[in-house]
Amino acid sequence: MARKNSSVLILGGGAWGLSTALHMINSGYHDITVVERAEQIPSQYSAAWDLNKIVRAEYEDPFYTELALDAIEGWKTPLFGPYYHQTGYVVAATGRAPPKAIHHLEKALSSISSHPTFAPEIRQLNGPEDFKNHTWQYTGPLTGFKGYFNRIAGYAHSADALRGIWEHCANKGVKFILGESAGKVVELLYGDETSDAGNAAFASSSTGSGPQAGQGQGRCIGAKTADGRDHLADLTICALGAHGASLIPSLGNFVVARCWSVAHVQLTEAESDYLRGIPTTNVRDLGFFFEPDPKTRLFKLCPLGTGYTNTGKDGISLPPGEVLPPPQDYIPLEDEQKLRQLLRETFPWMAERAFVEQKLCWFADTADSEYCIDFVPGTKQSLVVLSGDSGHGFKMMPSFGKWVLDLLGNKEQRLSRWQWRNTDSRGKDWSTSVSWRIGTPREVGDLVKAKSMMIKARL
Template sequence: MKDSTQGTSPGPGTPLPDSILIVGGGVFGLSTALALAARHSGKITLVESSPTIPNPHGSSIDTSRIVRADYAKAAYATLAESALEKWRNTDWGREGRYTQSGLVLVSSGDQFGKDYVRESYENVKAINPDAVEALPTRRDVERAAPGYGSGLHVSGGYVNWGSGWADAEASVAFARKKVEETGRVNFRTGDVKRVISEDTGSAAAAARRKVTGVELADNTIITADLVILATGAWTGRLVDLRGRAEATGQALAYIRISDEEQAKLANMPTVLNLSTGMFIIPPRNNLLKIARHAYGYRNPQRVPSPADSGSNPTQTRETTIEVSLPEKDVPIPQEGEDACRVALKEMLPAFADRPFVKTRVCWYTDTPKGDFIITHHPQYNGLFLATGGSGHGFKFLPVLGDKVVDAIQGRLVPELQKLWAWPESPPAAAPPPPSSSSPDTVVWTEDGSRSGPKGMILMDELAKGGWKRSSSKL
């Protein structure tokens, strides 16, 4: 396979401005800060809403994330393989942060997900043929993942022994440590309330403004020549991303297992069924995680329109818009618990009735095709977005920041530049189901890896179990 995502375009690119502000201390923000610290001599500031990094409400504050090169899109497969080299062979993966136990990617019959599995197999087979083995029947799948028993309702797939999983929380903490050790980045704590922009004074001012910084919730102003929004699922509060990206909640649950069970399952491969979206990652510290990668739950809220800060320069009156945003400290709905139970019965039936000791809603920043948004805002000078992880950004932590800085300087290779570009206009959305109250601009990620019901509203699903929003710790 031709590796067209590595390296940079010829030439030095656009010089970096004197002062750069990164908003967000997650995977996108820390990776960008690390790359800037190595390539930029100016002032770099990173502001994070949480006094601690990792942010306890962030997406990558968890025991485990799948680290795979297994993609139906070749560009992501090759870029992920370059990240895997870092996970395997450098300090990124040491001290238990990365475990290479393999990934079994399967589908069920002729259901959704079969094409993604086939295309992904072709891509990773071309990259690492010795590590990839076709599993054409259910019996083959059971042979590759014997610890999961004979309850797998699958028709086949493949195993990639070159993939694995990483301790997400430990890896983000390690990334912060690496950034701190550079001595080049000033960390600030604060909740960004809005992006500040001003009239450029030119004839084109009505169509284009200049971003000068951000205002925090305590009214503190932080100025910079370039503002990078690496704000993940919260980005919709700061710029209008309707139809381009929005937050969706994904269900995950944990069960407690014994030392003997931990030892038995510790080296098993991860199994991901793309027809159901359900997956189980090998346990760590006697906790077994069951999760779902699907269309997810929306959480629509009314927020002040960011008309003056990055979406619509011609809008002048104060209005509100509806966006889906994360809800902190909520359990998963009963619907999600039921899905996890079914997955346990199929994959690990011995644990099917074990109580959940913890559940969590993990927030994705979904885009229509699952592609990141890593680009300059087309309407605002000095505003750059690094977001849209769509549930698969974590694995790129060791290499993503260099690509972000390449994009800032106009040096990103054309293939990734095209994938991560700002959409010229929101794509036409498919009609929502009859029972859904979703607006026309709802984002459903259609990259071939999602399944399950569309249009579920988190609060509606939680209300079915008696949970009320007043219990939330927003």
């Protein structure tokens, strides 16, 4: 078990890594180092490197509803409050929505309509006029729209939250090592059962390459970075999101790196002011958007779908590296079409505007959308993995580190849903089995080929 005087190495300065550092430093740990590949935080390698993320508590599973409510209280504290905007949350489906989208909307509403916290704060919207009476800025036809408004929800400015918590942790004594050389972890270091961080002679520089690499190799005593330095620690915490299986390949047996499209429209100052305060809006069969960012006047939109993977020959999906660069300032045509339709229904005056700062946002996905917060088997409680955000992890940032402390205090993960999975689901696509995902799964390699063909056709 890690003691308060233990040296702790956290790999990854994203939402979960920073939350863990925050709660550990607040609970009395004083020797904490965060290693992050980016030159600064917010990191472009984090899924939270973004304008904003939805903060809501509608879950089909009441377990996560209560966790999200607790996290929302955390967003209202002085530390996190500057990044939280309780604009409310509109959830809808169009008249052309497939049954799956309508079913999910109905389940989301039923999950909160009888909850004592939510019940007084929900308004059902039964047609276009209801939506327009509630949010006067909707000027599109809202064809067949039905849904509801939930006041206890909104969004958080994710990149700003990362920056703010990073600065807070650094001021409290957490050490940060940043940069493509000094902060890029290339392998984990292992020793035998008797070794520890203070005895580097037992260190092994190999993480192995088999399907179970990262398990049963003895105590993890730290990590090696691209500059050749060994960073030794009593406890190593891997919080690398979609990149985690690059260091712990067996994690890739049940966690898949998946991505979704993100796009923005550049608004004028007047247009941004016009849309200020609109509720975060999620149209289940098309996509979602937020009020414009007041600093950049960017209006962010995301299409809904099953996402895209990047599966290698070993069956493990990881974000593309140097061999297969991700498409730059580009989203797939089918995603663009969804967003154009979303704008035609809500803000038709914006529907033909150019999309800017387009990208693919990577996250770590599990078949049941459950997190993994556990010790890696065979490492003598010296290596913890935090993974499986499954597209709903950022909202938990104020609370997440508490759950890591629970793991350390209990010396085991007592919640079966967050335990390490001794399963191998490589080659099995579960994206369409998730209740709110609609569409056909595809590989990033197909997107690259499609973009290349499109460019050639224009020449």
